[in-house]
Amino acid sequence: MTETGQRTPSRDVQGALVDAAERVLVRDGTAGLTVRAVATEAGVAPMGVYNRFGNKYGLVAAVLVRGFDALAASVRGDDADAPQDRLAGCGRRYRRFALGNREHYEAMFGTAVPSDARAAASTTELDEHAAAAFGVLVGEVSRAMDAGVLRRDDPAETAQVIWSAVHGAVSLELAGVTQAGDPEASFERLLAALLSGLS
Template identity: 35%
Template sequence: MATRHGHGDNHSRERFLQAALTVLLKQGVSGLTVRSVAEAAGTSTIGVYTRFGGRNGVLDALYERTFEMLHEKIRAVPPVSGDPATGILALAHAYRRFALDSPARYAFMFEQSVPGFDPDPDLRAFAQRSSFDLLVDRVAPVTPSGRDPNVTGYLIWTTMHGLVSVELTHRARNPPPKWFIETTDDAYDEVFGAGIRAMINGLDLELA
């Protein structure tokens, strides 16, 4: 999906977006400046201003692009025929892996990591369609009659998000004394899966 924000030809814009992603991955959100993006793209700051209008334009375009990437990651997870719970769990694991692949990217998408940056409502709606709505589509067929599948999806989504966010925090720091989870990917993956399964089971979804 082509980014809606900014001006100029698509090839040049793509080069700047790739540069912004590189800066985000290597320097974190604090490194996202017009100058750093221009340097990563091998051009002057004038090019960034021409195509995006400034730093906020770059951030808007990058926000949209990162949710496009998450959408592709989640959409690539097929439902499991006859086993919707496993399909939902597989989607959740894809979300976790996306977060672990780049904590800086995840923080940019889901935390207020850039002071003063607030994506416009259209971008927020796009982010919802690209991520949360895909989970709702998966849980809607197994949500009991009379319940709102958006609420069902929200409860699973927030469980996913909470478990991943805490894991990222612990991975970035030394674990507290006598921490009960081994600091290995397998150990956190097992706890993550147990948490999602517990939420699925607790919602009494019509899985049979």
């Protein structure tokens, strides 16, 4: 349904819904992400969500796929960084992504999306994109090991350790429950201590 009340071509419905869902998420947060809000934003009938995605979470998962792709891009190292600072740079960009896309981040890792809905949905694609984003970090860790910045160890295990830490700092910051006076400084302390302990 376009502005003039016409029927949206079938091939456009899915994309219109995902685009609209992203806009609604950014504007109104996870709480505002309702089927009716998205359908209205997309100029599409609400039933389109169920026809194309199965249920609300199917639509949300499509948005999350985009979120993980953007996260992967943000975590990727910057060739302009010195080798010993490249991995820390990745961590900083991770935080920047989260702070600049808080609603996305919340939807990706928070509990606003119920875990039962998450588990019930067919999320093969989502898992693949999440794993791909993690894979970028693993690549960066490998590279840091090759450069002698981190000691030799299982890159995936080390990447998980780093991810846990930065995710924790960012999550507390986004939730507004951190006890750090200066969250950025605290994040830098965390990075420094952890990378030191992994080197």
